[in-house]
Amino acid sequence: MILITGAKGQLGYDFQRLFDELKEEYIATDVDDLDITNIEKVREFVKDKNITLIINCAAYNNVDKAEDEEELCKKLNTYAPRDLAIVAKEIGADYITYSTDFVFDGEKKALYTEEDIPNPLSVYGKSKYEGEKEVFKVKPESFVVRTSWVFGIANNNFNKQVINWSKSKDELSIVDDQISSPTYSKDLAYYSWELIKTKKYGLYHLSNDGEASKYDQGKYVLGKIGWQGKLNRAKTKDFNLKAKRAEYTKLDSSKLEKVIGKKIPSWENGIDRFLEEME
Numbered sequence: 326m327i328l329i330t331g332a333k334g335q336l337g338y339d340f341q342r343l344f345d346e347l348k349e350e351y352i353a354t355d356v357d358d359l360d361i362t363n364i365e366k367v368r369e370f371v372k373d374k375n376i377t378l379i380i381n382c383a384a385y386n387n388v389d390k391a392e393d394e395e396e397l398c399k400k401l402n403t404y405a406p407r408d409l410a411i412v413a414k415e416i417g418a419d420y421i422t423y424s425t426d427f428v429f430d431g432e433k434k435a436l437y438t439e440e441d442i443p444n445p446l447s448v449y450g451k452s453k454y455e456g457e458k459e460v461f462k463v464k465p466e467s468f469v470v471r472t473s474w475v476f477g478i479a480n481n482n483f484n485k486q487v488i489n490w491s492k493s494k495d496e497l498s499i500v501d502d503q504i505s506s507p508t509y510s511k512d513l514a515y516y517s518w519e520l521i522k523t524k525k526y527g528l529y530h531l532s533n534d535g536e537a538s539k540y541d542q543g544k545y546v547l548g549k550i551g552w553q554g555k556l557n558r559a560k561t562k563d564f565n566l567k568a569k570r571a572e573y574t575k576l577d578s579s580k581l582e583k584v585i586g587k588k589i590p591s592w593e594n595g596i597d598r599f600l601e602e603m604e
């Protein structure tokens with residue numbers, strides 16, 4: 326039996342759909358029925374359920390708010406992933422949890438591999454990096470997958486924001502100095518599953534292929550939906566954001582692609598399928 330935490334989020338929702346298709350048995354939980362910050366509750370929950378895999382899709386994802394909510398952010402992104410790893414170890418289950426391209430400072434200006442040394446610029450990035458280390462400390466045979474700019478059907482994301490803005494505005498400004506890759510949560514779930522099946526535990530990067538700035542992503546979405554307005558290039562400094570952003574954090578997914586023997590599709594292809602789904 327597979328246990329999914331944070332199942333109402335983008336990735337959790339797509340794991341559920343994948344397992345429905347594959348006829349894999351799972352239990353989907355979110356904060357209302359399983360708060361992952363309470364290890365005793367988690368221990369109790371998994372008892373007698375024959376859980377063989379825990380997929381942690383829950384997280385604190387509000388990058389700017391995290392600057393003021395450091396403790397809450399750490400609870401969800403550092404300690405809870407570690408505690409789930411402890412429980413997985415206790416019950417002999419496999420374990421996968423997720424991290425982010427925000428662990429990097431962007432100074433490399435080339436694809437980031439798993440070998441590169443993180444240097445997070447924000448509370449959120451730091452909480453995720455600490456979480457990675459804690460997980461491997463307590464259960465080295467875990468999967469930790471870093472991804473970037475996730476979009477899917479189940480929750481809010483940048484694609485949906487852009488579509489909403491386009492409904493009420495005929496001029497938009499989007500930053501072109503943050504570069505990474507949008508990642509479709511459906512692909513994140515599918516390629517993670519391919520990875521889990523290999524049992525080749527470790528740290529992996531998984532994002533859709535190709536790189537884009539937020540401007541490129543917005544432009545692509547707006548073009549696809551036929552928006553007729555004016556799109557301007559902006560800079561991160563124009564927006565007075567609480568958390569510092571790196572300029573370039575595109576993840577190199579080739580380690581994972583090699584292990585699973587499959588190529589991950591481009592972000593444009595991901596957005597095409599996402600927009601079809603939204604119709």
Ligand SMILES: NC(=O)c1ccc[n+]([C@@H]2O[C@H](COP(=O)([O-])OP(=O)(O)OC[C@H]3O[C@@H](n4cnc5c(N)ncnc54)[C@H](OP(=O)(O)O)[C@@H]3O)[C@@H](O)[C@H]2O)c1
Binds near residue numbers: 337382425426471
């Ligand atoms: N979204 C991105 O752009 C992005 C980028 C890089 C990495 N990631 C990582 O990828 C993974 C999946 O992200 P996602 O976008 O699918 O996340 P998401 O849509 O924000 O979903 C997270 C889910 O976890 C739930 N949750 C919050 N606190 C919880 C708790 N204490 N116990 C159990 N569940 C709780 C959330 O509920 P509420 O909505 O009620 O809080 C939400 O349903 C996460 O590890 C995330 O950090 C995401």
